[in-house]
Amino acid sequence: MLKIINGQVYDPANGVSGELKDVYIEDGKIIAEPGFPQNNAVPDLIDAAGCVVMPGGVEIHSHLAGPKVNTARMMCPEDHYDHFHTKTSVSRSGTGLTIPSTFLTGQLYSRLGYTTVFEAAVPALLARHVHEELQDTPLLDAGFYTLMGNNYMMMKVLGEPDSKKRKERLRDLVAWLLRSSKGYAVKVVNPGGVESWKWSQGSVNLDTPVPPFGVTPRRMLLELVDVVEELHLPHSLHLHSNHLGEAGNVQTTLETMRTLEGHRLHLTHMQFHSYGATKSGGISSEAPRIAEYLNQHPEFTCDAGQIVFGPVTTMTADSPMQFHLHQLTGNKWANADVEMETGAGIVPLIYRPSNLVNAIQWSIGLELLLLVKNPWQIFLTTDHPNAGPFTAYPQIIRLLMDADYRRARLAELNPKAVRYTCLAELDREYTLDEIAIITRAGPAKALRLSNKGHLGVGADADVAIYPLQQDKEAMFSRPAYVLKDGQVIVRDGQVIKNVMGRTLFVQPEGAQKLPPDLADDFARFYSIALSNFAVQEEYVERQEVIPCI
Amino acid sequence: MRHLSRYSALAKGLFVAEGRKGRKVVVIDVRPTATSKQADEFLEITPGQDFEIATVLRAIIKGLPLPELPEDSTVGGVPLSKWRELVSLMKACHYGVVMFGIGVTESRGKDLNLEQIIKLVGEMNEFTRFYAIPMRGHGNVNGSNQVLTWQTGYPFAVNLSRGYPRYNPGEFSVMDLLIRREVDAALIIATDPGAHLPKVAVEHLKNIPTIVLEPHENLTTSWANVVIPVAPAGVGVSGTFYRMDNVALQVKKLADFPFPSDLEVVKSIKERIADVKDYQRASL
Amino acid sequence: MSSHQDVVCTFCGCLCDDLEVEVADNQITKVKRACTIGRNKLMHAQSDLASVRINGQAATLEEALNEAAGILGKAKAPLVYGLCSTTTEAQREAVALTELIGGIVDNPSSY
Numbered sequence: 011m012l013k014i015i016n017g018q019v020y021d022p023a024n025g026v027s028g029e030l031k032d033v034y035i036e037d038g039k040i041i042a043e044p045g046f047p048q049n050n051a052v053p054d055l056i057d058a059a060g061c062v063v064m065p066g067g068v069e070i071h072s073h074l075a076g077p078k079v080n081t082a083r084m085m086c087p088e089d090h091y092d093h094f095h096t097k098t099s100v101s102r103s104g105t106g107l108t109i110p111s112t113f114l115t116g117q118l119y120s121r122l123g124y125t126t127v128f129e130a131a132v133p134a135l136l137a138r139h140v141h142e143e144l145q146d147t148p149l150l151d152a153g154f155y156t157l158m159g160n161n162y163m164m165m166k167v168l169g170e171p172d173s174k175k176r177k178e179r180l181r182d183l184v185a186w187l188l189r190s191s192k193g194y195a196v197k198v199v200n201p202g203g204v205e206s207w208k209w210s211q212g213s214v215n216l217d218t219p220v221p222p223f224g225v226t227p228r229r230m231l232l233e234l235v236d237v238v239e240e241l242h243l244p245h246s247l248h249l250h251s252n253h254l255g256e257a258g259n260v261q262t263t264l265e266t267m268r269t270l271e272g273h274r275l276h277l278t279h280m281q282f283h284s285y286g287a288t289k290s291g292g293i294s295s296e297a298p299r300i301a302e303y304l305n306q307h308p309e310f311t312c313d314a315g316q317i318v319f320g321p322v323t324t325m326t327a328d329s330p331m332q333f334h335l336h337q338l339t340g341n342k343w344a345n346a347d348v349e350m351e352t353g354a355g356i357v358p359l360i361y362r363p364s365n366l367v368n369a370i371q372w373s374i375g376l377e378l379l380l381l382v383k384n385p386w387q388i389f390l391t392t393d394h395p396n397a398g399p400f401t402a403y404p405q406i407i408r409l410l411m412d413a414d415y416r417r418a419r420l421a422e423l424n425p426k427a428v429r430y431t432c433l434a435e436l437d438r439e440y441t442l443d444e445i446a447i448i449t450r451a452g453p454a455k456a457l458r459l460s461n462k463g464h465l466g467v468g469a470d471a472d473v474a475i476y477p478l479q480q481d482k483e484a485m486f487s488r489p490a491y492v493l494k495d496g497q498v499i500v501r502d503g504q505v506i507k508n509v510m511g512r513t514l515f516v517q518p519e520g521a522q523k524l525p526p527d528l529a530d531d532f533a534r535f536y537s538i539a540l541s542n543f544a545v546q547e548e549y550v551e552r553q554e555v556i557p558c559i
Numbered sequence: 560m561r562h563l564s565r566y567s568a569l570a571k572g573l574f575v576a577e578g579r580k581g582r583k584v585v586v587i588d589v590r591p592t593a594t595s596k597q598a599d600e601f602l603e604i605t606p607g608q609d610f611e612i613a614t615v616l617r618a619i620i621k622g623l624p625l626p627e628l629p630e631d632s633t634v635g636g637v638p639l640s641k642w643r644e645l646v647s648l649m650k651a652c653h654y655g656v657v658m659f660g661i662g663v664t665e666s667r668g669k670d671l672n673l674e675q676i677i678k679l680v681g682e683m684n685e686f687t688r689f690y691a692i693p694m695r696g697h698g699n700v701n702g703s704n705q706v707l708t709w710q711t712g713y714p715f716a717v718n719l720s721r722g723y724p725r726y727n728p729g730e731f732s733v734m735d736l737l738i739r740r741e742v743d744a745a746l747i748i749a750t751d752p753g754a755h756l757p758k759v760a761v762e763h764l765k766n767i768p769t770i771v772l773e774p775h776e777n778l779t780t781s782w783a784n785v786v787i788p789v790a791p792a793g794v795g796v797s798g799t800f801y802r803m804d805n806v807a808l809q810v811k812k813l814a815d816f817p818f819p820s821d822l823e824v825v826k827s828i829k830e831r832i833a834d835v836k837d838y839q840r841a842s843l
Numbered sequence: 844m845s846s847h848q849d850v851v852c853t854f855c856g857c858l859c860d861d862l863e864v865e866v867a868d869n870q871i872t873k874v875k876r877a878c879t880i881g882r883n884k885l886m887h888a889q890s891d892l893a894s895v896r897i898n899g900q901a902a903t904l905e906e907a908l909n910e911a912a913g914i915l916g917k918a919k920a921p922l923v924y925g926l927c928s929t930t931t932e933a934q935r936e937a938v939a940l941t942e943l944i945g946g947i948v949d950n951p952s953s954y
Binding site: 796 | 952
């Protein structure tokens with residue numbers, strides 16, 4: 011047994027807010043305080059005096075493994091040359107600043123106190139690659155979301171005129187895609203927009219019929235939120251809305267939310283979707299409108315997608331957006347189409363405080379985080395590595411907890427930025443409780459991971475212990491201890507033990523096979539045999555199936 | 560060998576239901592080949608001109624003036640007018656793919672030729688959808704690029720002697736290392752350098768202790784110091800291979816072999832060395 | 844006799860995965876739908892097999908593994924090369940081994 015003593019415990023899911031409380035761990039789980047008399051075994055002690063004790067961090071949206079990440083690593087050696095980590099007796103070496111290699115990714119997350127991560131966008135056809143990389147990403151439990159918003163079979167089924175039949179077929183297809191890929195949730199990226207671009211057609215709105223079946227994004231979203239609920243998937247639909255990054259996209263974002271009112275929905279990297287348009291075509295902040303809407307609608311969650319100044323590597327299944335970014339910046343660009351399913355684009359980029367657009371984007375992310383009142387509805391992300399690397403989380407935490415620091419940073423931005431934003435007027439400072447919610451308890455709840463994000467009896471013993479400091483960036487950069495399944499893996503910010511986490515996925519009920527017409531399409535149009543499509547058990551050696559209840 | 564029939568020219572797709580009839584195939588090569596015979600158009604070029612051709616094509620695509628080139632001149636042995644026709648064809652298509660082979664990187668200009676082709680394909684996207692796919696020879700050479708990249712950040716020529724990955728093609732690539740005699744032992748896995756590398760490189764391999772993991776007798780096993788037979792992937796053991804377009808597939812085991820797998824052998828060697836070096840096995 | 848469907852051909856980067864292979868008494872007897880090279884590779888996969896040798900002399904696997912570990916553990920600048928016709932599972936281990944011995948790892952795409 012292991013006992014963490016003298017720590018101030020922040021466990022918001024269980025209503026514990028900074029109380030001095032002992033935490034007991036046995037066999038990788040949090041246990042109740044043992045009754046007396048105890049057996050003879052003397053528990054191992056961790057003295058957390060002067061520290062806060064929190065559940066391990068839970069990453070809800072990050073691009074950390076798989077084909078597009080690896081293509082980015084390959085095309086950007088300049089991201090790696092100056093950023094290398096030497097092997098130690100317990101950990102493998104690695105390279106990379108914004109797109110670290112797999113072992114390094116695991117180490118960097120755990121050194122921040124994160125113990126669970128989700129890769130945000132995976133085409134089912136390429137899922138095997140992601141599982142392979144996750145097997146080489148140590149120290150973390152991990153899963154991914156399966157892309158469906160531009161999938162040929164999906165659009166064909168949505169084109170079915172009979173609504174009852176359509177619903178049944180869609181439910182079976184979603185379940186089959188999740189089971190085949192061993193994914194965790196349904197991800198939709200720019201619904202219809204990626205397919206439209208493959209046809210060299212323009213961007214799509216909610217009511218644009220998308221070739222070849224004429225399905226509109228609105229119908230797709232309405233049907234998918236229903237199916238996600240019917241299948242009792244632990245996570246809601248995970249949506250990257252249309253028109254990411256475009257001036258004036260707040261209309262689409264609000265319209266999307268209105269369309270899906272009353273349903274569970276997660277809107278990702280909201281910062282990129284909260285833009286007004288200026289007369290000259292630039293962006294302005296519409297964060298207050300988005301926040302006001304979210305404050306009225308507790309059924310929705312979102313993550314921030316906060317900008318971090320410095321180099322990033324943008325990558326998304328939103329390939330038309332990436333081509334646009336390539337044209338805009340002249341930076342190098344890679345694009346891939348995934349035959350029947352989706353696409354992806356990659357463009358490296360640098361965000362600069364002197365750049366007006368970047369300065370406004372930076373302000374919008376913080377405005378959202380400060381204006382959304384309920385921290386259970388908005389989570390800390392940088393859409394790694396799109397808006398910034400996840401390693402910047404401690405810096406963002408300081409920006410949220412320290413209004414003076416925030417104002418000082420704001421003063422360094424392009425001075426015109428304040429004309430288009432309201433950040434300067436916001437005085438809110440996050441509490442440690444609220445930080446614990448937006449970095450672990452909230453994401454775990456949105457993902458319905460009942461053993462994560464809290465320290466109640468039965469929870470996985472994933473724990474982060476941070477020495478209390480005035481400078482919150484320093485504090486959250488260097489945990490004194492990180493525990494994974496009850497084992498100390500990080501001490502004073504350094505990895506001291508290597509463990510492998512589990513792959514988290516779902517197995518929703520539904521047809522085990524494709525219906526004959528789709529199987530026939532698969533045979534004719536996919537480039538591989540149907541029997542070679544589903545990810546085999548060998549790729550999830552250490553697994554945890556999260557129940558659909 | 561089934562590239563044309565299964566994946567490219569002849570394949571019947573969702574949007575090219577008629578297969579070969581719905582496609583235009585242009586082959587650019589230095590001599591007629593089995594593929595060029597099946598092409599709609601074969602442009603036979605003079606060797607070593609790849610860079611010039613790609614550059615001129617890029618200029619035509621962008622509509623730039625070519626003051627140095629009279630209209631009746633040739634580029635790479637092919638009339639300029641033919642190259643203009645090719646660009647018109649490319650711009651008129653709905654979805655184009657450039658499939659390039661190893662010849663492009665082995666002629667004068669090497670990686671610079673490739674850079675031109677990649678830029679050309681990128682720029683074609685201003686007009687229509689265009690892609691490039693490298694034709695990969697060995698079954699899982701792409702897998703080795705993928706694995707090296709996700710583990711170290713770099714696709715090949717990775718030096719781990721300082722305990723972290725360094726990448727420098729031309730310095731840490733096999734040919735340069737062997738010709739300059741900079742390595743003092745070699746572990747060869749699933750390839751036959753005795754058959755593929757130039758004589759001077761093979762000479763150095765013969766002079767240093769060389770270990771080979773290989774199912775069959777080949778030109779390297781005949782002189783290697785240690786030969787460890789292994790079961791061939793996709794016949795005697797299952798595992799993962801990456802197709803040239805990055806689709807990962809699980810290859811099957813079809814028959815029993817009296818040998819262990821590459822994986823088992825490499826792991827066993829690693830653990831023998833690790834035990835001496837006192838590393839935590841689990842961390843490796 | 845057993846018949847394997849949708850077999851992946853591992854010869855070239857096309858990885859055609861629609862082959863049918865018949866196996867009788869652990870011997871591959873028939874290969875359908877492969878190209879000429881792919882079929883020959885599979886039909887001959889079980890012949891001309893290598894044997895365990897150290898410096899040309901027959902040895903046991905155990906002896907060969909120890910000899911290999913000895914050579915690579917001692918080397919100052921070992922090279923791990925090839926990897927192009929094996930599984931990623933083996934490739935992942937090969938990079939781990941290279942890191943352990945402080946070597947250089949490369950594949951045929953570098954030239």
